Amino acid sequence: MPRYEKxxxxxxxxxxxxFLAILGIMAAFMGLNPPDSLRTTVAPEKVETxxxxxxxxxxQIGPKEYRVVMLSYVFGYNPGTITIxxxxxxxxxxxxxxxxxxxxxxxxNINLMLIPGHITEFTQTFNKPGEYLYLCHEYCGVGHxxxxxxxxxxxxxx
Ligand code: CUA
Numbered sequence: 001m002p003r004y005e006k007x008x009x010x011x012x013x014x015x016x017x018x019f020l021a022i023l024g025i026m027a028a029f030m031g032l033n034p035p036d037s038l039r040t041t042v043a044p045e046k047v048e049t050x051x052x053x054x055x056x057x058x059x060q061i062g063p064k065e066y067r068v069v070m071l072s073y074v075f076g077y078n079p080g081t082i083t084i085x086x087x088x089x090x091x092x093x094x095x096x097x098x099x100x101x102x103x104x105x106x107x108x109n110i111n112l113m114l115i116p117g118h119i120t121e122f123t124q125t126f127n128k129p130g131e132y133l134y135l136c137h138e139y140c141g142v143g144h145x146x147x148x149x150x151x152x153x154x155x156x157x158x
Pocket of ligand 1: 073074075100101102136137138139140141143144145147
């Protein structure tokens with residue numbers, strides 16, 4: 001084998017080992033986890049029997065303030081429709097029952113990743129009335145493209 005070829009092979013192999021080692025160290029020791037995951041976890045096998053995800057839904061917690069407890073699954077969301085009055089602030093708490101899903105609402109800042117065992121939290125205020133589609137944007141199987149829900153923001157009369 002020519003000398004240069006040997007040098008380049010050793011170099012290539014060594015850099016591969018180096019990068020894999022860096023990846024391994026980061027994953028194992030540097031806490032490479034979803035944001036906030038240490039505080040907000042849920043046992044995946046109990047997700048449907050323990051609060052809050054045993055009762056997914058939309059809960060009013062104050063004037064124009066709502067809490068949405070959302071469970072995602074292949075291929076849908078519970079709740080699949082969220083109806084709130086204009087100007088409402090919504091605190092989302094969401095997770096997945098099975099595989100990784102997403103919640104993406106075009107035109108807003110909502111772009112969530114739902115990971116089994118982790119609770120994803122997000123707060124959003126809806127000032128513009130209308131119908132907002134939310135979509136799964138993490139590929140999750142054959143029905144991925146069908147996975148969606150709606151947020152209906154009703155015009156306020158006051
Ligand atoms: Cu759920 Cu894609």
